Amino acid sequence: MENTRTGIIYGINGPVIYLKGNPGFKMSEMVYVGEQKLVGEVISLDKDRTTIQVYEETSGLRPGETVEATGSAVSVTLAPGILNNIFDGIERPLERIADSGGAFITRGVSVDSLNREKKWKTHLTVNAGDLLHGGDIFAEVPETPAIMHKCMVPPDLEGTVTSAVPDGDYTIDEPLLTLQLSDGSTKELTMTQRWPIRVARPTHHRFPASVPLITGQRILDTMFPIAKGGTAAIPGGFGTGKTMTQHQIAKWSDADIIIYIGCGERGNEMTQVLEEFSQLIDPRSGNPLMDRTTLIANTSNMPVAAREASIYTGLTLAEYYRDMGYDVAIMADSTSRWAEALRELSGRLEEMPAEEGFPAYLASRLSAFYERAGMMHNLNGTDGSVSIIGAVSPQGGDFSEPVTQNTKRFVRCFWGLDKSLAYSRHFPAIHWLTSYSEYLNDLGAWYNDHVSPKFVDYRNRLMALLNQESSLMEIVKLIGGDVLPDDQKLVLEIARVIRLGFLQQNAFHKDDTCVSMEKQFKMMDVILYLYKTCRKLVAMGMPMSVLKEENIFEKVIAIKYDVPNDNLQMLDMYKKYIDDFAQRVMDKNA
The missing domain is CATH 3.40.50.300 (P-loop containing nucleotide triphosphate hydrolases)
Structure with missing residues (x-):
């Protein structure tokens, strides 16, 4: 760490401070500001002045105090211990700050981002003599019961493994293996990497979107x-x-x-x-x-x-x-x-x-x-x-x-x-x-x-019905719904079923809070089957008032609650209900 470069504060404007002259700082470099060593970052350089943004409260800071360079950009520590943790905006763990400074973050507080004392159960996946490139995984650590943490070679390194430690319990700072680089020098690798936050981590290539986040x-x-x-x-x-x-x-x-x-x-x-x-x-x-x-x-x-x-x-x-x-x-x-x-x-x-x-x-x-x-x-x-x-x-x-x-x-x-x-x-x-x-x-x-080859088609049909409802509601607002013909009244009724039975979702209901893609498709299938059946009845001259008497629309809306997620076969019975309903309406009005 080089701490020789320092500057003197001459202006303070809220979180922004100015230094006179050119203290030799680099753009985006992290600095320590004032006696309390507040964390800051260089955001503008001029031959006459340097501008720094401070990540902490600057009250009490005064002109004349010194600013120290750290030699590196604002970076985060990457190692096991990130998950199941709560950080502030610059990766300081809030629980450890609370332990040392109470409920409010004290200024200039200096705590390690991750626990450096804790020993992690480590399994090495490489042996002496292996050639490693940037990004290669060399060790696995069970970070939590859910996630296996994979320790990787920093992206800019490449070399041959000369020695590796046996499997065991290690802290994030203990060397796990030694690499011999192409220039003959050696580098010890630990579980820890530092990475500047404003620089994207390198990848091999990007895929086009093809899998949904369900x-x-x-x-x-x-x-x-x-x-x-x-x-x-x-x-x-x-x-x-x-x-x-x-x-x-x-x-x-x-x-x-x-x-x-x-x-x-x-x-x-x-x-x-x-x-x-x-x-x-x-x-x-x-x-x-x-x-x-x-x-x-x-x-x-x-x-x-x-x-x-x-x-x-x-x-x-x-x-x-x-x-x-x-x-x-x-x-x-x-x-x-x-x-x-x-x-x-x-x-x-x-x-x-x-x-x-x-x-x-x-x-x-x-x-x-x-x-x-x-x-x-x-x-x-x-x-x-x-x-x-x-x-x-x-x-x-x-x-x-x-x-x-x-x-x-x-x-x-x-x-x-x-x-x-x-x-x-x-x-x-x-x-x-x-x-x-x-x-x-x-x-x-x-x-x-x-899911099904019909999935996108069904989704588009539901959207078309909702769009039709929007156009019809303009007419209803002007002259009321009674004047609409029955086929348009049916569109409004089915759109209501889509809105209440499909789009609306109850986060507190065990079966409705999260719904599988299969159930989503089958619900669409039932709603569209109901629409198709009712349209046939309306075409035969059945008035909407008769169709509404049977409460079939309410029954379909209630699918989301009535069909448990682990018994989707029940959805197949709904088409039979709809067929029975159609038969009853025709018999009644024969």
């Missing part, structure tokens, strides 16, 4: 699917259910690892996340969900610069696990608060503001964030993915504001939450007319092979 939520999986390695935005006003939608995805999706970034959210909301996640049981293994989850908590009262960094910290942790061959899902809640941190820092730096005061580089920062998602073929031959689901909190629920509009340019899946749906207790409150997914065609082949 969430168990019908409106997402069937209507607006996201692919593994895909990007989605959940925009919505206050109280529309952004955080709860992300919770449901975190709990039920088929991702191996969840990284939840609470970026600038309210403290009580973050507390709820921490408490709920620690109590949730992983439906896959029966172990606590935290065994495959990392939380990054950066509440709205924490310094804004750390909020800006928290997104990149979470991304780097996700890429690290992707390199091991895992599917990782990032929940970023919310990117609007992150953009507000950019806006505040930009204002302090006296940069020219663009739309609504946001900096002109808002779009490029958002694109750089979402571009790091993807399904990748890793350097070690494994395949892994990082999927990013970002919540957006537009002020007043206005989707035309800059963060929502720019996010829309870079994500391929848009789940627009609607205030009126949320207030009428329709959850998830994702509106089917404002949302879209560009992954549907990419995933068509997967649906054909794994």
Whole structure:
């Protein structure tokens, strides 16, 4: 560590400090500021002055104090111990800070990111004489009961193993093997890597989207699917259910690892996340969900610069696990608060503001964030993915504001939450007319092979009925529903069945909280069969009032509760119910 380069503070403006002259610092270098050694990062260099953003509260700092260079960029420590942990925006473990400094983070607190004393049960997968390249796996450590941690050669190293330790219990800093590099020098490898947060980890190549991230939520999986390695935005006003939608995805999706970034959210909301996640049981293994989850908590009262960094910290942790061959899902809640941190820092730096005061580089920062998602073929031959689901909190629920509009340019899946749906207790409150997914065609082949060749066709038919309902409701609002012909009344009734029986989902019902793709398909099949049968009856002259007497529509809506997830054969009986219903109507009116 070189600590010879120092500068003297001459100006302080909130989290931004200025140094006079040129102390020899490098762009994006991490520095220690003042007597309390606050963590900072160089963000602008000039021959006359150096600008630094500080990741901690700067009150009490004064001109004349020194700033020390560290020689490296702002980086995270990558090793076993990341999962089942709670960090702040720059990977400091909050539980260990609480042990040393109490409930509030004291400034200049210096704790190791990961536990350096704990010994991990380690199994080496290489022997002396093996040639290793960057990214190759050389040891396996059971990090939690759910996840096997794979220790990898740093991406920029290559060499021959000269010696390796036997299997046993080791700390993250103990050397596990020695590599002889091509220039003849040797390098000892431990379980630990450091990686700069603003640099994407290298991969071999990127795959196009082809496999869906299955969430168990019908409106997402069937209507607006996201692919593994895909990007989605959940925009919505206050109280529309952004955080709860992300919770449901975190709990039920088929991702191996969840990284939840609470970026600038309210403290009580973050507390709820921490408490709920620690109590949730992983439906896959029966172990606590935290065994495959990392939380990054950066509440709205924490310094804004750390909020800006928290997104990149979470991304780097996700890429690290992707390199091991895992599917990782990032929940970023919310990117609007992150953009507000950019806006505040930009204002302090006296940069020219663009739309609504946001900096002109808002779009490029958002694109750089979402571009790091993807399904990748890793350097070690494994395949892994990082999927990013970002919540957006537009002020007043206005989707035309800059963060929502720019996010829309870079994500391929848009789940627009609607205030009126949320207030009428329709959850998830994702509106089917404002949302879209560009992954549907990419995933068509997967649906054909794994669910049914009719899946996409059925989904499109449901969407067509919902669109028809929207057009008819305009007429109903003007002149009332009684004047519509019976075939159009039927469309309204079937659309109601789709809305209440298919799109609406109850997170607190054991069979409805998470639904398999097979059940989703069979539910669509029953709804469309009901529509086909009723259309025949209407064509024969049966009035809608007669069809409604039988309560068949209510019976189909209740499928989601009445058919247990482990007994899907019951769904096949519903077509017989519908046939019996049609026969009764015809007999009655013969």
